[in-house]
Amino acid sequence: MRKYSNCKECGSEKIGNGEGTLIIEDSIFKRSCKCGWSIEVDENDKPLLNLTIAAWATIGPRRIYEIHDKDGRFFGYVNVNVLQAMGYVKRIDHCKKAEEFFNTPDGLDWVKKNRFFNVM
Numbered sequence: 001m002r003k004y005s006n007c008k009e010c011g012s013e014k015i016g017n018g019e020g021t022l023i024i025e026d027s028i029f030k031r032s033c034k035c036g037w038s039i040e041v042d043e044n045d046k047p048l049l050n051l052t053i054a055a056w057a058t059i060g061p062r063r064i065y066e067i068h069d070k071d072g073r074f075f076g077y078v079n080v081n082v083l084q085a086m087g088y089v090k091r092i093d094h095c096k097k098a099e100e101f102f103n104t105p106d107g108l109d110w111v112k113k114n115r116f117f118n119v120m
Contacts, residue, residue, distance in 0.1 A: 048108065053099055067102065
C-alpha cells in the first residue's frame with residue numbers, strides 16, 4: 001500500500017517510536033501518524049468505518065444495538081437476537097465480538113444489509 005507510506009495530513013513517512021504505526025492483519029491494512037491521521041482499508045483498498053456499539057436497548061421482545069462510525073455518526077440499528085444466533089453475542093452487554101465482526105469486510109456487508117433506522 002505504497003500510497004499510504006506518507007501521512008496525508010503532515011507528509012511524515014516515519015513509523016515506530018511514537019511517530020506512527022503500520023499494521024497488517026489478515027486482509028486489513030492500518031496506517032497512522034502522530035499528528036492524528038489514520039486510515040484502515042481492506043485488501044481491495046476500501047476504507048473501513050471502525051463501527052462501534054454506542055448503546056443497546058431492549059424494547060419488548062426486541063434487543064438492539066445502536067451502531068456509530070469512527071466519527072461518532074449514527075450508522076443504524078441491528079438486531080442483537082440475530083447476532084446471538086450467529087454466535088457473536090452471548091449477552092446484550094457483551095459486545096466486543098460483535099464490534100470485531102462489524103469491522104471485517106463480511107461484517108460490514110452484513111451490517112449494511114441488516115441495519116434499520118427506526119426502532120418503533
